[in-house]
Amino acid sequence: MPYTNFGDLGLSKPILEAVVKAGYEQASAIQAKAIPILLEGKNLLGTAQTGTGKTAAFSLPLLSKIDFSSKSSTAMLVLTPTRELAIQVAEAIRSYAQFLENASVLAVYGGQDISIQLRALKRDAAIVVATPGRLIDHINRGSIRLSKVQAIVLDEADEMLDMGFMEDVETILKAIPDSAQRALFSATMPTSVKKIIKNYLGAFEEACIENKTTTVENISQRFLSIKPTHKLEALCRVLEAEVFDGVLIFVRTKQATADLSERLESRGFSVAPLSGDLAQAMRERTIQRLKSKHIDIIVATDVAARGLDVDRITHVINYDIPYDTESYVHRIGRTGRAGRTGNAILFISPREQRLLKMIEKATRQKIKSMDLPSIEQINQKRIQAFYEDINQNLQSDLQDFKELVEDFLKQKETPLMDVAAALAFMAQQSKPVFLKEEKALKVEKDYKNLEAFGLNDKKRGPREKRNGLDGVEAGFERYYIGVGRSHKVSPRDIVGAIAGETDMSSSVIGRIKLFDKFSTVELPEGVPEPILNILEHMRIRSFPSKFRLMTEDGPPQKSSSKGNFAKRSKSFKDRSGGKPFRRTRRFGRH
Numbered sequence: 001m002p003y004t005n006f007g008d009l010g011l012s013k014p015i016l017e018a019v020v021k022a023g024y025e026q027a028s029a030i031q032a033k034a035i036p037i038l039l040e041g042k043n044l045l046g047t048a049q050t051g052t053g054k055t056a057a058f059s060l061p062l063l064s065k066i067d068f069s070s071k072s073s074t075a076m077l078v079l080t081p082t083r084e085l086a087i088q089v090a091e092a093i094r095s096y097a098q099f100l101e102n103a104s105v106l107a108v109y110g111g112q113d114i115s116i117q118l119r120a121l122k123r124d125a126a127i128v129v130a131t132p133g134r135l136i137d138h139i140n141r142g143s144i145r146l147s148k149v150q151a152i153v154l155d156e157a158d159e160m161l162d163m164g165f166m167e168d169v170e171t172i173l174k175a176i177p178d179s180a181q182r183a184l185f186s187a188t189m190p191t192s193v194k195k196i197i198k199n200y201l202g203a204f205e206e207a208c209i210e211n212k213t214t215t216v217e218n219i220s221q222r223f224l225s226i227k228p229t230h231k232l233e234a235l236c237r238v239l240e241a242e243v244f245d246g247v248l249i250f251v252r253t254k255q256a257t258a259d260l261s262e263r264l265e266s267r268g269f270s271v272a273p274l275s276g277d278l279a280q281a282m283r284e285r286t287i288q289r290l291k292s293k294h295i296d297i298i299v300a301t302d303v304a305a306r307g308l309d310v311d312r313i314t315h316v317i318n319y320d321i322p323y324d325t326e327s328y329v330h331r332i333g334r335t336g337r338a339g340r341t342g343n344a345i346l347f348i349s350p351r352e353q354r355l356l357k358m359i360e361k362a363t364r365q366k367i368k369s370m371d372l373p374s375i376e377q378i379n380q381k382r383i384q385a386f387y388e389d390i391n392q393n394l395q396s397d398l399q400d401f402k403e404l405v406e407d408f409l410k411q412k413e414t415p416l417m418d419v420a421a422a423l424a425f426m427a428q429q430s431k432p433v434f435l436k437e438e439k440a441l442k443v444e445k446d447y448k449n450l451e452a453f454g455l456n457d458k459k460r461g462p463r464e465k466r467n468g469l470d471g472v473e474a475g476f477e478r479y480y481i482g483v484g485r486s487h488k489v490s491p492r493d494i495v496g497a498i499a500g501e502t503d504m505s506s507s508v509i510g511r512i513k514l515f516d517k518f519s520t521v522e523l524p525e526g527v528p529e530p531i532l533n534i535l536e537h538m539r540i541r542s543f544p545s546k547f548r549l550m551t552e553d554g555p556p557q558k559s560s561s562k563g564n565f566a567k568r569s570k571s572f573k574d575r576s577g578g579k580p581f582r583r584t585r586r587f588g589r590h
Contacts, residue, residue, distance in 0.1 A: 004026065004027045004031075004032040005025060005026055005027070006019045006020075006024060006025065006026070006027055006060075009027060009031075009032070009035045009036060009039070009060075009061075010035075010036065010039050010064075011035070011039075011060055011061065011064045012063075012064035012065075014099035014100050015060055015063050015064045015096060015097075015099075015100075017099050018095060018096050018097070018098050018099055019056075019060065019096070021098075022095060022096075024056075027053075028053040028056075028057075029048070029209045030046060030048040030053060030054055030057045030207060030209045031053050031056055031057045031060070033046075033057075033207035033208075033209070034046050034057040034058065034061070034183075034207040035057060035060060035061045036061075037061075037205045037207060038058060038061035038062060038065075038181070038183060039061040039064060039065060041065065041181060042181075042203075042204065042205050043181060043182045043183065043201055043202050043203060043204035043205070044058070044182075044183040044184070044204060044205060044206075044207060045183075045184055045186075045197060045201065045204050045205070045206045045207070045208075046058070046183065046184070046185040046186075046206070046207045046208075047185070047186060047187065047189075047206070047207075047208045047209065048185070048187070048207075048208075048209040054155065054185050055088075055089050055092045055093070055155070056092070056096070057185075057207070058078075058153045058155075058183050058185070059089075059092060059093045059096050060096060062076055062151045062153070062181070062183075063076075063093070063096055063097050063100060063103065066150050066151055067150065068100060068101065068102040068103045068126050069102065070102075070148065071102055071124055071126075072124050073124065073126075073145060073147070073148035073149075074124075074125060074126065074127070074128050074144060074145065074146065074148065074149055075126050075127065075148065075149065075150045075151070076126065076127040076128070076149070076150065076151050076152075076153075077127075077128050077129075077130070077146065077149050077151070077152045077153070077172075077176070078093070078127075078128070078129040078130070078152075078153045078155060079130060079131070079132055079135070079152070079153065079154050079155065079160065079169065079172065080129060080130070080131060080155045080156065080160070081131065081155075081156050081159040081160035081163055081165070082109075082131065082159075082303060083107075083109035083110060083111055083112075083131055083280060083283075084283070084287075084304065084305070084308055085155065085156065086107045086108070086109045086129045086130060086131055087107050087109070087284070088308070088309050089107075089129045089155060090105050090106070090107035090127075090129040093105050093127055093129065097127070102126055103126050103127060104123070104124075104125050104126050104127065105125065105126075105127045105128075105129065106120050106121065106125035106127070106128050106129070107129045107130070108121075108128055108129070108130035108131070108134050108135055108138065108144075109130065109131045109134050109280075110131060110133055110134045110280075111279065111280030111283075112280050112281075114134075114137065117134075117138070117143075118138075118141075118143050121138065121143050121144055122143075128144065132160065132165040132168035132169055132172060133165065133168060135168075135172060136168050136171060136172070139171075139172070139175065146172070146175045146176055146177075147175075147177060148177070149176050149177060149180050150179075150180055150181065151180055151181040151182070151183070152172075152173070152176050152180055152181075152182055152183075153182075153183045153184075153185070154169070154182075154183070154184040154185065154186075154196070155185050156185065156186065156187070157184050157185065157186040157193050157196065158186040158187055158188045158189070158190055158192075158193050159187075161190070161192040161193060161196070162190070162192075164496060166192055169196065170196075170199075170200075173196070173199075173200040182200070182201050182202065182204070184196065184197060184201055187326065187329075188326065218336045218340070218341045218342065219332055219335060219336040219341070219342040219343065219344050220341070220342070220343045220344065221332065221344045221346070221365060221367045221368065222343075222344070222345050222346070222367065222368050222369070222370040223345070223346040223347070223348055223356060223367050223368070223369060223370065224238070224345060224346070224347055224348070224369075224370050224372060225348055225349075225350070225369070226347055226348075226349065226372070227349060227350070228349050228528070231319065231347055232260075232263055234347065234372055235249075235264075235317070235319060235347070236264070236267055236269075237372060237373040237378055238317070238345060238373060239264075239269060239297070240373065240378050240381055240382070241373035241377055241378060241381060242315060242343070242345075244296070244314045244315045244343075245296070245312045245313075245314045246290055246296055246297070246298075246310060246312035246313040246314060246315075247296060247297045247298070247313070247314070247315045247316075247317060248297075248298050248300060248305060248308070248313050248315070248316050248317070248331075248334050248335070249297060249298070249299045249300070249316075249317045249319050250300060250301070250302065250305065250316070250317070250318050250319060250320065250322070250331050251299060251300070251301065251319050251320045252301070252320040252322075252502065252504070252528065252530075252531060253301065253502060253530060253531065253534065254275040254276055254277045254301060255530075256299075256301075256320070256530065257273035257274060257275040257299045257300060257301060257304075258273045258275070258277075260273075260299045260319065261273040261299045264297065264299070269296070269297055270294075270295045270296045270297060271295060271296070271297040271298070271299060272286045272289065272290075272295050272297075272298055272299075273286075273298075273299050273300070274286050274287070274298050274299065274300040274301075274304045274305065274308075275300065275301050275304045276301065276303055276304055278304075283304065286298065287308060287310065290310055290312070290313075291310050291311075291312070293312070299319075302322070302327055302330070302331065305331070305334060308334055309334070309337065310334075311337075311340075313334055313335045313342070314335060314342060314343060315335060315342070315343045315344075315345065316331055316332045316334050316335045316342070316343070316344045316345070317344075317345045317346075317347070318331060318332075318344070318345065318346040318347060319347055320347070320528065321346060321347065321348055321352050321355050321356070322355075323355070323504055323508035323524050324508040325358060325359050325362035325363065328346075328359050328363070329363065331344075332344035345370065346359075346367060349526070352526050354475055354525060354526075355524065355526070358475075379433070382432075382433045383433060386424075386428065386433050389427075405419060472522055475524060475525055476510045476522040476523060476524055476525060477522065477523060477524075477525050477527075477549060477550075478520050478521070478522050478549075478550045479520065479521050479522070479523060479535075479547060479548060479549055479550060480518060480519075480520060480546070480547070480548045480549075480550050481494065481518060481519045481520065481521060481540070481545050481546065481547055482517075482518055482543070482544065482545060482546030482547075483517075483518065483519060483540050483541070483543045483545070483546075484514055484515045484516050484517045484518045484519050485514050485515065485516050486516050486517055487517075487540075487541060487543050488541065489514070489519065489540055489541055489543075490514075491512040491514065493540055493541055494512055494519060494521055494540060495509055495512070497538055497539070497540045497545070498521070498523075498535065498538075501534050501535065501538045502531050502534055502535065504531070508523075508524055509521065509522075509523065510522030510523060510524075520550065532547070535547040536548075
């Protein structure tokens with residue numbers, strides 16, 4: 001497709017002026033297709049991958065044609081799945097609308113003091129960017145009126161509906177005037193999105209961008225095979241060996257963001273966690289600290305990092321592999337944006353080889369294997385950094401210290417080289433120059449043993465057969481949950497509990513079967529132990545989950561009598577197949 005200049009798209013003069021000021025000249029593919037459609041006043045269904053400029057694709061034309069002369073009503077509404085994306089979209093629209101009169105922009109989202117938003121809404125925001133839940137709160141309070149909305153946009157609709165906002169979205173769309181222009185952007189087309197399109201989008205045109213790959217090609221993608229017990233050591237080596245500006249590290253759980261951040265900080269890295277457990281003000285401050293270079297690394301969950309756009313992110317590290325390919329694409333899309341190059345590194349364990357193949361198949365890109373940085377590489381980096389520190393300190397006023405050393409030499413008659421070495425040893429004690437071989441011996445040994453990492457895992461086939469429960473989908477394992485129809489539990493309750501407690505995407509949760517007193521759910525093979533611990537202790541509609549793995553062979557493992565483990569180890573039957581199953585894995589408590 002030939003490049004299109006923004007000046008040729010028919011945008012209004014104030015909007016084009018803002019685009020020029022931002023330094024943009026050529027429109028991206030989705031912008032070139034979507035802008036003319038929206039400028040003509042037509043409804044739009046847009047599909048494109050993350051990082052392709054969707055915000056400008058709907059903002060520029062709508063800002064060009066909407067009448068903002070009325071100061072007492074909201075004229076434009078944008079719905080986003082997360083607060084982070086709402087903030088980012090609002091900032092972008094604010095920059096595009098800087099030369100328009102009366103085009104004030106307000107981000108409305110949960111986690112912020114609602115009184116702040118109430119005061120802002122009283123000043124009549126012309127453009128509102130909102131998350132569905134908080135917008136419903138304002139509708140119920142009567143603090144926002146949608147009766148005069150001229151255009152509504154659903155951004156990342158699939159993610160929004162996947163997070164359980166279907167009912168809220170429908171309520172909002174019903175409150176929008178029939179005359180309002182509508183635009184919906186979605187990377188995928190699940191049933192929920194198709195329902196919204198059918199019922200609320202009306203007659204529409206499409207702007208579909210099909211890519212040869214679902215990830216941008218200017219991102220270098222690599223994977224590192226490592227045992228879970230050695231991931232932290234491997235991560236520290238990667239961070240020392242790679243030349244980076246800003247790094248975003250993804251983990252699966254909120255607790256892991258804090259744990260990993262603390263461990264990295266104790267090793268001298270400038271790092272902060274980012275998760276839903278943090279107050280919104282703290283989350284915004286953390287992102288600003290990364291932008292202003294007060295920290296270099298953020299450890300985040302998928303939901304917390306949704307919509308995060310920081311220019312200096314050169315590396316995305318998947319410390320925990322995502323369960324679905326869409327999450328992987330969204331994660332690595334945080335780097336290599338707007339034509340810049342980026343790096344994506346994926347940590348995988350022996351049991352996660354299948355997930356790697358699944359990602360490669362979906363993205364149609366081969367992810368290259370990388371070597372664990374060696375002791376020699378790390379030590380060379382540290383020596384170079386040590387030399388640089390010496391050079392910097394040579395520029396300081398050292399007269400007092402020179403006299404101190406001279407006095408010491410007179411008293412002790414010690415060779416100058418020995419004194420310098422002793423001072424260097426003292427200076428590096430908090431951050432050693434040399435990585436000791438005995439500390440690295442085990443991780444080196446395991447890394448070199450390819451079979452230990454599943455790369456030549458001859459036992460893989462038989463193990464898959466043993467785990468191949470009757471009727472269980474390939475690549476999944478079946479788990480028992482101690483609640484069923486008699487507890488008035490639905491599949492939606494089970495999905496919501498699992499996704500809500502672990503940040504696991506609902507799209508990777510397999511088949512659920514409900515019985516009278518229990519249920520079964522299928523999850524991808526290789527669910528990490530910390531996640532399993534969380535699932536074992538979660539509650540579903542106030543009932544304990546009694547979450548357990550189901551297998552076809554072998555008696556339950558012997559365990560202590562703590563808690564109710566012994567009582568829960570008896571057999572039960574899968575009523576769909578009539579075969580006995582037993583719990584064979586015991587998970588530790590928090």
